[in-house]
């Protein structure tokens with residue numbers, strides 16, 4: 001693929017910010033706009049990184065802002081959802097899943113661990129322990145060579161976050177980039193990668209709506225790195241074709257073929 005940019009959609013269910021004054025005070029334009037601004041303002045660290053073209057989409061839009069045409073152009077989709085997972089239409093979930101299998105990157109944030117699309121792609125419950133108690137979170141970088149950890153120190157801290165604790169019911173990640181420790185004692189695999197089909201998936205834990213987490217410079221660095229990492233390498237539409245043989249087959253073998261192999265008929269006559 002000879003692309004000149006990475007097309008990014010930041011998807012947000014956009015419910016808390018409209019219903020709760022305290023949360024709206026933190027994210028007046030919605031979490032999606034805070035993340036989009038962060039991605040615009042955080043330069044890529046990788047040499048030769050493509051520029052980002054960033055848009056947003058929300059639950060209340062037609063087809064949740066994720067029409068067939070819009071997703072076809074999307075290289076990396078970020079997903080923040082919490083209280084309205086069940087309102088996401090199955091048709092859109094299937095469409096996103098198909099695009100991931102074709103090569104689109106997907107970054108699932110915080111409470112998106114219960115999003116239909118995340119559970120569909122991973123195939124497990126994705127359940128965890130949680131607690132809202134204004135706890136400090138220390139995010140340990142356990143794979144410093146991973147591109148998503150570029151530019152970070154040995155760890156970074158968020159002064160107040162919701163606690164997520166193990167066991168996180170996910171399939172074994174391809175890479176566990178971050179492990180969080182919380183003031184109350186729990187730990188959590190807070191940065192995990194998988195591949196499904198041709199697409200890359202990254203789950204990143206921090207981002208509870210009641211805290212200004214998406215304004216944190218380290219969190220913004222992780223998201224910027226993750227977009228570059230998750231960008232498609234290929235875009236392959238699924239097919240399941242009957243294939244002509246590469247080598248000459250005998251007339252007997254051809255006669256076994258239930259559908260008939262027209263392509264090398266000339267070879268065997």
Ligand code: ZN
Nearest residue numbers: 111162208209
């Ligand atoms: Zn939360």
